Amino acid sequence: MSSGTQLTDAAQRVLTRFRPPAWLVEGALLALAGSDQAMRLGTRTAEPGTLAVALLALLSLPWRRRWPVPVLLLTLPALAAGGMWLASMIALVRVALETSEATAALCGLCVAGGVLLDRAFFGSPFPDTPDWLRVEVYAALAGAGPVVLGRLMRSRRRIAEQLVELARSRDRERVAERTAVAARERAALAREMHDVVGHEMSLIAVRAAALASSSSDPAVRKEADLIRELSVRALDEVRHTVGVLRRPRADDAAPSARRLADITALVGRSGLVARTVVVPGERVRWPAAVELAAYRTVQEALTNVLRHGDSGRPVEVRVESVDDDTCLVVEVRSGRAAGTGEPAGGHGLAGLRERARLLGGDLAAGPVPGGYLVRAAFPAPGETLVGTPGR
Structure with missing residues (x-):
């Protein structure tokens, strides 16, 4: 396995490890925040204002990913007036994950201040904290803990993204190296x-x-x-x-590449008795690679006729666009006797098959009644010529 693949796999493991479904996470956090408020109500009088701010905090929590700071601000009244700590701490984690360090620190101070206000006006929710020193420690933990956790999650996410980018950079370097070679x-x-x-x-x-x-x-x-x-x-x-x-890319066609228009002259130079029909389509311009492949197919088929066939018998060459100008078909039918089979070796036809396969087409060659047929199809869509009546 290559190093780039290993880096990609490592990044994906970092991104996906211990990641439960989103709905499960949201449900667990809302249940946790609600249980926190339920515990507070067990020791305090349930006033309508307290219930209202608690409900507001719970309803705002699912929106913390889109608006982290406003959601945190909506949870602060429930913290200061109702002692609902966990909702603010959950929102503070998202603030530290999505915003800058200064914003996260300021929001952490707000949460710590809300804890102190809760202690000052409603008393400590912890029966074993008689002095303010312990309350300040709890306030510091409530404000700093979520910030530290959020920044750690942010660092983990950045590391995973850097690993993915490094893997992509390695892949680009390998492609560039192969291209240079x-x-x-x-x-x-x-x-x-x-x-x-x-x-x-x-x-x-x-x-x-x-x-x-x-x-x-x-x-x-x-x-x-x-x-x-x-x-x-x-x-x-x-x-x-x-x-x-010598061109930078092997698949770039040179300006002098053979085209469909050259096929008629090619057949004429062969010295064979031939009938040539070239119908490339009236509203389409074929890619240069397709036209060159069609030219080479006719050239190789005529060469095989001269080598192995009866050059005195007529040859029919037909190149036409079919299926609404989405496929170019090349047929060369010679007068070789049926049953003669493919020429010995067949390296030229094998090369033509490979060329057709690379272009998404295919090539078939074999005896037919009355002769031998080479047929190639290139289903490469051409460029439609808008408003052009002919080629």
Whole structure:
């Protein structure tokens, strides 16, 4: 378990340990404050004023979380005139928990003064306290005890919040570190691709151009020109991929990323007999990652046709928006004979499946009656173009 997770768990334990339900706490405190008043009434005459201020104190206690100081002030008459200590002490704990030290100290003095007034006008509720020294000790405890308890609870809450914030800070640091490591790895991969693959593709293009210019055979020159064109195109793809790898975030699409509009040209360059239908939707703009995934799906499917299929048989490429422009479907149907199965290795299709899965979609490939079908669906909602009749 990581240190950040341990800190988070520790903070949650601090926050939740010994925390009963709120209704149970409120009921217990009200019962305690009411029993305190009932005990006082057993030794004093029940006057209407005393009962009124006691009832006011009890009714105000549930509001101490929202208005701690006003609630404390409402309990002071019951303390000074009726000897209702516990209601004021309960309210004072909340004051010390929610307010500043100066406010808590001042309110503590008010509670202590209320105890002294209760002793001066109504006599001590404790039969074994004949002198004022003991009464002052009781007053000091009644005023300082709740303040100390409230400040301790405040410190505990702050410590728990700091633990949670520290855990979140650790998590952010780990995410930043992983991002930096991934950026360094992408940069190293980009350099390797540029130095090795780019260099070899450049040599192929140069050699093919030299062969085309030196050969007297028209067929050889035609094939050499085709090889040079393909190598130059592949070199452009390598440069585009290197640019993507060097971007700060791997999921950011480069401005030169392939789009749906490039699919028709891609099919035309393949040399296959193909029928292409691209209907991306009239009122939607698809995310760049979705359009690039659709382009790569068509590209890989056409490559598999050239490698393993009958390039003389027609191919149907269809890209369309379905389900009210919330899903982009790509289908490439080739004329391979049914039952031929997936191409050996299947690494290209496996990569396409992973790309589709990361975008929330899926990809299926297999034989169908009359040929072979590659179908991908990307359920990524596009950006609706308001007031635009077409793309």
